[in-house]
Amino acid sequence: MVSKKTMLANLLLAFVSVNTVLDYGESSYSGISNYHANIRRMASVKASFISRNGVPPISHSFSTTPVLTGSRVYHATDYGADPSGKLDSTDALEQAISDAFRSQVEGHLIQGVADLGGAQLHLDGGTFKISRPLRLPKIRGGNFMILCGSLTASPDFPTDRHLIELLPSSSSFSYEDVTLKDLMIDSNFRGGGIAIVNSLRTIIDNCYISHFVTNGILIQGGHETYVRNTFIGQHINAGGDRREKDFSGIGINIKSNDNAVTDVVIFSASIGILIQGQANMLTGIHCYNKATGWGGTGIYIQAPGFTQTRIANSYFDFTGIVAEDPVQLHITGSFFLGNAFVLLKSLKGVAFGINIVDNMFSGDYTGVPTVQLDQSNSPFTKIEQVVVDRNNARGMVLKSTVARGSIWRNGTTWTVDFSRALLFPNLIKHVQYTLHAGASFPRHILRNASGNRVTVETELPTSATLHVAVDQSTVGYT
Ligand SMILES: *[C@@H]1O[C@H](CO)[C@@H](O)[C@H](O)[C@H]1NC(C)=O
Numbered sequence: 001m002v003s004k005k006t007m008l009a010n011l012l013l014a015f016v017s018v019n020t021v022l023d024y025g026e027s028s029y030s031g032i033s034n035y036h037a038n039i040r041r042m043a044s045v046k047a048s049f050i051s052r053n054g055v056p057p058i059s060h061s062f063s064t065t066p067v068l069t070g071s072r073v074y075h076a077t078d079y080g081a082d083p084s085g086k087l088d089s090t091d092a093l094e095q096a097i098s099d100a101f102r103s104q105v106e107g108h109l110i111q112g113v114a115d116l117g118g119a120q121l122h123l124d125g126g127t128f129k130i131s132r133p134l135r136l137p138k139i140r141g142g143n144f145m146i147l148c149g150s151l152t153a154s155p156d157f158p159t160d161r162h163l164i165e166l167l168p169s170s171s172s173f174s175y176e177d178v179t180l181k182d183l184m185i186d187s188n189f190r191g192g193g194i195a196i197v198n199s200l201r202t203i204i205d206n207c208y209i210s211h212f213v214t215n216g217i218l219i220q221g222g223h224e225t226y227v228r229n230t231f232i233g234q235h236i237n238a239g240g241d242r243r244e245k246d247f248s249g250i251g252i253n254i255k256s257n258d259n260a261v262t263d264v265v266i267f268s269a270s271i272g273i274l275i276q277g278q279a280n281m282l283t284g285i286h287c288y289n290k291a292t293g294w295g296g297t298g299i300y301i302q303a304p305g306f307t308q309t310r311i312a313n314s315y316f317d318f319t320g321i322v323a324e325d326p327v328q329l330h331i332t333g334s335f336f337l338g339n340a341f342v343l344l345k346s347l348k349g350v351a352f353g354i355n356i357v358d359n360m361f362s363g364d365y366t367g368v369p370t371v372q373l374d375q376s377n378s379p380f381t382k383i384e385q386v387v388v389d390r391n392n393a394r395g396m397v398l399k400s401t402v403a404r405g406s407i408w409r410n411g412t413t414w415t416v417d418f419s420r421a422l423l424f425p426n427l428i429k430h431v432q433y434t435l436h437a438g439a440s441f442p443r444h445i446l447r448n449a450s451g452n453r454v455t456v457e458t459e460l461p462t463s464a465t466l467h468v469a470v471d472q473s474t475v476g477y478t
């Protein structure tokens with residue numbers, strides 16, 4: 001019986017000899033098929049070997065063409081790019097990317113998209129000036145990364161483009177699993193930072209994007225672009241900047257579905273995040289991009305009629321949220337500072353499936369409501385399943401779709417006025433009341449519930465306390 005040690009040694013030898021065969025016989029078809037057979041045999045030997053040691057067998061198919069002889073890390077400086085940022089490095093970086101896109105393996109990406117085996121364009125901490133967008137080649141590919149350095153737009157960079165562009169030439173998905181990470185992107189007030197168009201499963205991680213005039217990040221079409229741990233601002237500041245009223249551009253412009261933005265700060269832009277797609281998720285966002293008072297918006301949801309946006313655990317710092325005709329919108333666990341509020345804007349009067357719950361609002365006691373309506377186009381008429389509740393406010397007027405109140409009187413009518421608390425004017429869909437009348441036993445009736453005021457009447461004068469609970473949304477059967 002062969003010892004484990006000898007087996008491992010044989011295995012290593014086998015790998016070496018296969019590589020040797022391939023180095024010389026790569027073009028020969030029989031060589032390749034031999035290689036497959038060998039690999040399969042070794043994979044099963046290796047799997048059984050591993051399982052005997054109590055580790056579950058790894059099942060994976062091996063690469064076929066071409067076999068890696070060197071590293072898949074393509075260093076910008078190896079291509080003559082200038083890491084001091086003085087000379088234009090566009091050509092060099094393009095060449096490096098183009099070479100990386102030739103390192104394909106037999107992959108597991110979506111049909112037609114070649115697996116680049118984890119190839120990287122490594123910037124090695126350099127700063128590179130570019131005069132054209134870095135575009136990925138026309139080859140459809142993925143499992144690729146650009147990382148670790150700075151990119152700056154030259155003074156003649158086109159103003160309508162982005163420094164890095166995943167911009168397929170066809171309408172089909174061309175890129176999948178591309179990671180842009182540990183990058184400083186300086187658009188130099190020429191164009192935007194990063195554009196991800198029609199791409200699948202893209203990651204933007206730990207980037208700092210500044211000096212854009214259009215978008216910090218544009219996400220258009222495609223699926224599942226995940227932006228995380230990233231700082232985005234047109235002008236570099238830490239709040240209270242004297243240029244704030246002139247801040248322009250959009251931090252993240254999402255015209256796409258199924259994306260996530262997590263742990264991201266937007267510190268200057270006219271709109272922090274603009275959403276024009278569905279089923280996007282935002283968590284841990286800190287917006288102080290431009291105060292509402294200067295015309296700024298933290299998150300603008302412009303997907304009327306179908307939103308499906310979830311915003312959680314975020315921080316709205318003097319700038320709030322605007323949602324047009326929201327259908328399925330969830331805002332929770334967030335903190336609104338400096339009179340920041342949520343504005344529901346009616347286009348065709350639709351407000352359906354909205355939860356604004358468990359948030360905190362803080363203001364300056366000038367009477368700003370926490371949730372507001374813009375009905376200048378049309379009043380909200382289709383209001384269903386809207387829950388604004390369980391929020392708290394300090395120095396602002398707390399608005400809600402659910403309210404409770406009580407009043408004591410000695411007489412025949414009791415009225416609780418909810419107009420200051422309720423979000424929608426003149427809307428009470430559900431009332432529940434009880435009349436607490438001590439020892440007496442009065443006959444009573446709900447007389448009126450219009451104008452967000454609830455009136456209860458007794459037949460005879462009575463000393464009693466009226467307790468009322470009202471709800472503006474339809475819950476259960478109607
Ligand atoms: C309520 O009003 C009636 C008649 O005005 C009076 O007789 C009665 O004492 C009052 N009750 C209380 C608890 O104030």
Ligand SMILES: *[C@@H]1O[C@H](CO)[C@@H](O)[C@H](O)[C@H]1NC(C)=O
Nearest residue numbers: 447448449450451452453455
């Ligand atoms: C109900 O209250 C509204 C104002 O809140 C009033 O205009 C209306 O006349 C009242 N209806 C009745 C039946 O008292």
